[in-house]
Amino acid sequence: MVETLLLVGVVASVFVGFNIGGSSTGIAWGPAVGAGLLRKTTAAGLMTFFVFLGGWTVGQNVMETLSAGIIHIEISLAAGVAVLFFIGMGILVANVFGVPVPTSMTTVGAIAGLGLATDTLNFETIGWIVSWWVVTPIIGFWIGATIGRYVYPELNRRFEITSTEGPLLVFFPADSRLPIGFGPNTTTQEIAGTIVVFVIGCYMAFSAGASNVPNAVAPLVSSGALEPNTAIVVATLAIGLGGFTIARRTMESVGSELSDIPLLAALIVMITASTITTTLSWMGIPISLVMSSVMTIVGLGWGRATRPITAREAIRGSSDAEIAMGALTAEPDAPVTEIGAEESEAALDAGDLFNPRAVIKYVSMWIVGPSMSTLLAYGFFNVVFLVG
Amino acid sequence: MISRVLVPMDGSDMSEQALTYALEAYPDAEITVLHVVGEPSPLWGKATGLALADDLEGTAQEHAQPTFDRARELVANADSDADVETVVKLGHPVRAILNRADDYETIVVGAHGGSVSDRLFVGNVADKIVRQSPVPVVVVR
Numbered sequence: 273m274v275e276t277l278l279l280v281g282v283v284a285s286v287f288v289g290f291n292i293g294g295s296s297t298g299i300a301w302g303p304a305v306g307a308g309l310l311r312k313t314t315a316a317g318l319m320t321f322f323v324f325l326g327g328w329t330v331g332q333n334v335m336e337t338l339s340a341g342i343i344h345i346e347i348s349l350a351a352g353v354a355v356l357f358f359i360g361m362g363i364l365v366a367n368v369f370g371v372p373v374p375t376s377m378t379t380v381g382a383i384a385g386l387g388l389a390t391d392t393l394n395f396e397t398i399g400w401i402v403s404w405w406v407v408t409p410i411i412g413f414w415i416g417a418t419i420g421r422y423v424y425p426e427l428n429r430r431f432e433i434t435s436t437e438g439p440l441l442v443f444f445p446a447d448s449r450l451p452i453g454f455g456p457n458t459t460t461q462e463i464a465g466t467i468v469v470f471v472i473g474c475y476m477a478f479s480a481g482a483s484n485v486p487n488a489v490a491p492l493v494s495s496g497a498l499e500p501n502t503a504i505v506v507a508t509l510a511i512g513l514g515g516f517t518i519a520r521r522t523m524e525s526v527g528s529e530l531s532d533i534p535l536l537a538a539l540i541v542m543i544t545a546s547t548i549t550t551t552l553s554w555m556g557i558p559i560s561l562v563m564s565s566v567m568t569i570v571g572l573g574w575g576r577a578t579r580p581i582t583a584r585e586a587i588r589g590s591s592d593a594e595i596a597m598g599a600l601t602a603e604p605d606a607p608v609t610e611i612g613a614e615e616s617e618a619a620l621d622a623g624d625l626f627n628p629r630a631v632i633k634y635v636s637m638w639i640v641g642p643s644m645s646t647l648l649a650y651g652f653f654n655v656v657f658l659v660g
Numbered sequence: 661m662i663s664r665v666l667v668p669m670d671g672s673d674m675s676e677q678a679l680t681y682a683l684e685a686y687p688d689a690e691i692t693v694l695h696v697v698g699e700p701s702p703l704w705g706k707a708t709g710l711a712l713a714d715d716l717e718g719t720a721q722e723h724a725q726p727t728f729d730r731a732r733e734l735v736a737n738a739d740s741d742a743d744v745e746t747v748v749k750l751g752h753p754v755r756a757i758l759n760r761a762d763d764y765e766t767i768v769v770g771a772h773g774g775s776v777s778d779r780l781f782v783g784n785v786a787d788k789i790v791r792q793s794p795v796p797v798v799v800v801r
Contacts, residue, residue: 372702424712529701532709566703573708620716624751625707630700 277349281492284356285503286510289488291363292375293319293514294522296484296561300476301519302527303538304469312520319477319519320512326481326550327504333556334483335500338379338490341397341556343387351386351653352491358382358649359487362641373641374560377405379487381642385649389657404557408548409567409635415544416571421579424537424572431465431536469535472542479546480561482553485511537572544568563638570631577622662686666764668694668757668785671727674770678800679731682768683738685798690743693731694760695724696753699782710750724748754788761793771801 301315339347347355362378380401387393488510489503498506530538545565552559667682669675682691697720698710713719728746735744749756761767769786790797 420712428714526703529703529705532705534709534712537708537712562703569704569708573704573711576708577711620720620748620750622711622716622750624749624756625698625711627700627752627755630752634700634704 274349277353278492278497281349281353281356281497282506284353284360285488285492285506286513287360288356288363288375289485289507289510290514290518291360291367292480292484292488293323293511294518295366295526296323296477296480296511297515297519298522298526299530299561299565300480300542301473302523302530303535303542304473305523306527306531307469307535309466309469310473312523313516315473315523316512316515316519318474319480319515320508322474322477323481323485323511323515324504324508326478326483326553327485327508328481328501330478330482330550330553331485331504332500334553334558335486335490335493335503337397337401337556338383338486338558339494342380342383342394342401343390344392344394345390346496347383347386347491347494349492349495349497352495352497354652354656355379355382355386355491355649356488358385358645358652359491361648362645372562372566372637374563374638375487376483376558376560377563377638377642378645379490380558381645382649383491385646385651386653388646388650389653401557404552404555404559405563405638408552408559408564409638412544412548412564412567413571413574416541416568416573417575418571419540419544420572420575422575424540424576425579427540428534428536469539472539472546475550476542476546476561479549479553481508481511483549483559483561486558533569533572537569541565541568541572566634570626574626577625661688662765663689664764664766665689665691666694666757666760666767667691668696668753668767668769668789669727669731670695670753670770670785671730672770672772674772674801676730676734676770678768678770678798679734680738681798681800683735683740683742685768686766687740687742690745692760692764693728693744693746694749694757695727695746696749696751696756697723698750699753707751720748720750753782753785754792757785757789758792758794761789761795764795766796766798767793768798768800771799 297316297319300319301310301312304310305312305315359375359379359382362373362382363375366373380398384393384398387398485504485507488507489498492498493500493503533541542565545561545568548564549559549561663686665682665686667675667679669679679691679693682689698707700707710716710719710723724746731744731746735742747760749760757767757769767789769789771786772784786797786799790799
């Protein structure tokens with residue numbers, strides 16, 4: 273009986289890890305693969321290695337929080353399996369509807385639901401976690417906005433990450449005795465750019481491991497059904513499996529959306545999001561990579577969109593943004609499409625891109641997701657414990 | 661007689677049908693094809709990509725080009741004297757459409773466009789236009 277239950281639990285774990293692998297590989301390596309700097313298989317291999325590293329080191333702190341911090345008692349094997357099903361359900365909803373439901377939040381929500389139902393919820397820990405969930409997106413947005421407004425234009429002038437025709441490196445080139453050499457068109461800048469993208473991808477994979485490995489296995493670790501180290505290996509393998517299989521698709525979908533952003537901006541987002549995620553994971557706070565990523569992206573875009581107004585004016589709100597935007601961006605001979613009549617349009621206002629209501633609607637999904645997971649788990653465990 | 665018609669196009673088949681219908685129904689009208697770029701998306705990549713572009717106008721035009729090309733084909737195929745101009749706008753489609761609605765006598769929209777996730781982030785555009793537009797709306801399906 274226990275073996276069967278454990279087997280079901282591991283299968284559920286693998287399902288969760290597999291999906292985490294799919295989505296986080298997309299975020300970590302989408303830009304690099306999209307820019308043609310790396311093959312998908314290489315990306316998946318690197319992902320697996322650095323996820324393991326992140327899970328093994330910093331991830332232990334999150335594992336501790338999830339398996340022993342949120343509720344006073346240990347999560348029994350049966351309850352752990354049920355919690356994993358709720359996490360899996362959240363992922364399924366996210367995949368089917370294309371909504372970013374942060375897995376860490378669903379996990380905490382489901383465990384908290386169990387805690388509420390059994391009256392063992394550690395309110396102090398949950399309050400601590402939730403307050404970080406509130407602060408984190410604000411930090412991400414603020415960093416993004418500051419960089420977007422004051423630093424990005426300068427960075428953009430200085431750095432250009434390019435990919436030239438032909439391979440980056442050639443093995444056993446004819447004109448050299450060294451076994452490896454630069455490709456025919458490879459420039460030093462290209463090499464440097466590729467190394468940067470590569471290192472940042474590894475960093476993001478590390479932070480994904482630190483924050484996400486515990487989600488897949490912590491419910492089974494709590495009761496001692498799985499040893500923490502075994503659990504980390506199981507989660508890594510599952511995430512790797514996802515990285516090698518479904519991530520091919522997510523690297524394209526996520527990658528294509530991230531490739532709407534210039535590569536330099538994507539790298540800034542990745543560094544910021546990884547640093548936030550790694551730091552919080554180190555503190556033992558379960559956090560999702562996607563949450564800090566998205567808010568940094570929005571911040572970057574918003575900061576840049578509002579750039580022509582000086583910060584002082586933006587705070588006072590006294591400047592006419594539309595006129596300022598037009599002066600900067602409207603080119604006298606910008607290509608005007610015409611089918612019949614000439615287009616006579618006022619300049620576009622970049623501020624329209626970040627309608628506050630649209631952003632709030634988006635962020636509200638982060639509140640709805642974990643709340644649903646808490647309520648469902650609470651209802652479920654209530655019924656189970658009433659019957660049992 | 662209807663003389664000024666707004667046709668928002670998102671590039672979907674349904675929006676193409678809307679334009680075809682508008683060309684047939686209002687053959688002498690001035691038709692404005694409106695395309696909105698940089699709409700909310702799961703990672704906000706579209707909006708941020710535009711915000712970071714060096715040349716906002718140019719990049720927005722570039723994104724809108726395939727839709728406008730398609731519109732031009734439809735106009736060429738239709739036997740119509742309609743005057744057609746194209747306009748590109750940024751951000752939330754519903755807001756962009758409603759902001760201009762007052763300048764027109766009729767809006768012709770396709771019943772629906774994108775996927776489930778688009779609906780979640782943007783909502784059903786036609787639905788919202790019908791409910792909030794100050795001018796009559798024709799929904800084409």
